[in-house]
Amino acid sequence: MRKVWLLTLGAFTLGLDAYVMAGLLPVLAADIGTRVSLAGQLVTVFTLAYAVSAPLVAGLFSGARPRLLILAALAVFTLGNGATALAPSLGALLAARAVAGAGAGVYSALSTAAAAALAPEGRRGRALALVMGGMSAGTVLGVPIGVLLAEHTGWRATMWLLTGLGGLALTGLAVLLPQVPAGPAVPVRARLAALTDRALAPVVGVSFLAAVASLGLYTYLAPVLAAAGGVDEVAPYLWAWGVGGVLGSLLVGPLVDRSGPSGPGRPTGRTPADPTGRAVDGGRRIRVLVGGVLVAIVAAQALLPWLAGTALPGAVAALVVWGAAGWALQVPQQHRLLRLSARRGTVALALNNSALYLGSAVGSALGGLALGSGLAPYALPWAAAGVAAVGLLLHVVAGRRARVAAGVSTLGSYEHC
Structure with missing residues (x-):
């Protein structure tokens, strides 16, 4: 089950990223000079990219090595968050959030399947629960911390925090995650x-x-x-x-x-x-x-x-x-x-x-x-x-x-x- 904890760290970052943006909208909108209603489309873009990417990529690359896809998805998610922190305008922010959402959607689906595949016999439910618990913990613990950080140092600091957590999870998985059994094409x-x-x-x-x-x-x-x-x-x-x-x-x-x-x-x-x-x-x-x-x-x-x-x-x-x-x-x-x-x-x-x-x-x-x-x-x-x-x-x-x-x-x- 220790292998599943590595996947849980990435799920924690996903849970934080998925919900923290709603709390950052007022500060973000004021910083880039737009209305909160328009800035709210950042949540919509992330959500739609997440929803579309998961079944599309999972289907196109079924039968491929899950470990490589997991690392690639988490890398795309992390790069999207880094691009969000650097984005100078609403258009750039929308593109960056779409990239982050696509990586998050693919990682979420693949990490769940990998957790089930890596779990010992009779402990699949616990493995799935750990990944889901990581996402919920990201909401409970991460969102208040992210909003508090944004209030004191700006919303970009929160996005850099997300980028750092994603990079940490990516490094840990690259070093320690074993090969995951690939499903049939x-x-x-x-x-x-x-x-x-x-x-x-x-x-x-x-x-x-x-x-x-x-x-x-x-x-x-x-x-x-x-x-x-x-x-x-x-x-x-x-x-x-x-x-x-x-x-x-x-x-x-x-x-x-x-x-x-x-x-x-x-x-x-x-x-x-x-x-x-x-x-x-x-x-x-x-x-x-x-x-x-x-x-x-x-x-x-x-x-x-x-x-x-x-x-x-x-x-x-x-x-x-x-x-x-x-x-x-x-x-x-x-x-x-x-x-x-x-x-x-x-x-x-x-x-x-x-x-x-x-x-x-x-x-x-x-x-x-x-x-x-x-x-x-x-x-x-x-x-x-x-x-x-x-x-x-x-x-x-x-x-x-x-x-x-x-x-x-x-x-x-x-x-x-």
């Missing part, structure tokens, strides 16, 4: 088929809807708490959400390992193709875990306005649960994608990462439109909970279809015996 037709795969599409769809609900609402947490509970200082509540995210990312790993196909489980003996029944039983347990996490997101978001208006400690508790569930969700989701699509696992993970960032962008945009159209800020968590509930419904329906398909397959196996 995936033909173009198979890569495109992943977009419409009936097993993969619902999983990615749930990730997208959860990101719309969770990361989209996070963007507007300050006005939500101000309207619901009269909260002026939002920083402690952001920390509560972030601490919950770190805890959820790390604690879910052992649960996934115990629930997954390679973990312990009582044999079902239901299919000749799998006399132990372990894969079938493990898959069901993972689906139950994902369903429970989605229920927690829905409940925490639905209760947040009421708790913020009546009991602020209750609001803190809701934020911890929401943060923990929102970040924890992706570990079993990634585990499911690797299990459902072993042959094109990296492509599936890249699609899932794209869904996360697109969901974040869509959630932020929809939240802004809702508030702009007159929706009271305190009602926004209810709308987010509704989106998460749709994700839960999709998860339940897809699970039922999978069980029906498995039953038909089992019947066919017995008929051929």
Whole structure:
């Protein structure tokens, strides 16, 4: 597992870079002489480049040596951050953020797949959780530090900090990261088929809807708490959400390992193709875990306005649960994608990462439109909970279809015996 920690440092830098820019926008806009609304497009460009690059590169270079691609992606990400720190104008900043976002997207997908490949038998969930925990820790620990540094020394200092962290991670990986087993080459037709795969599409769809609900609402947490509970200082509540995210990312790993196909489980003996029944039983347990996490997101978001208006400690508790569930969700989701699509696992993970960032962008945009159209800020968590509930419904329906398909397959196996 020590090898996975190297990948986690890069994930930490990604998590910091993905969220710190929102806090730097006012200072950055004043420095380069533009409006905050225009400077906000730096976040949009980074997000879109991240979302598009991950499945594109993962597909085009499937079968190539993952170690080389990981190092190249992290190098591109680091160079993009260095170019951001040096950029003299908005146009140059937009180009630099696109480069950084492209490198981040590719690194995120490949590092997740590499962590799973390098993990010992029965510890894949813990490995995935470490990488996801690195991203959430970058948000919790790195973003406040980055914003504080920008307030005292300028936003460019924060970007140099990101560049230095990226360079440190790149050096460590170049020296210590072993060769990662390469997956099989995936033909173009198979890569495109992943977009419409009936097993993969619902999983990615749930990730997208959860990101719309969770990361989209996070963007507007300050006005939500101000309207619901009269909260002026939002920083402690952001920390509560972030601490919950770190805890959820790390604690879910052992649960996934115990629930997954390679973990312990009582044999079902239901299919000749799998006399132990372990894969079938493990898959069901993972689906139950994902369903429970989605229920927690829905409940925490639905209760947040009421708790913020009546009991602020209750609001803190809701934020911890929401943060923990929102970040924890992706570990079993990634585990499911690797299990459902072993042959094109990296492509599936890249699609899932794209869904996360697109969901974040869509959630932020929809939240802004809702508030702009007159929706009271305190009602926004209810709308987010509704989106998460749709994700839960999709998860339940897809699970039922999978069980029906498995039953038909089992019947066919017995008929051929």
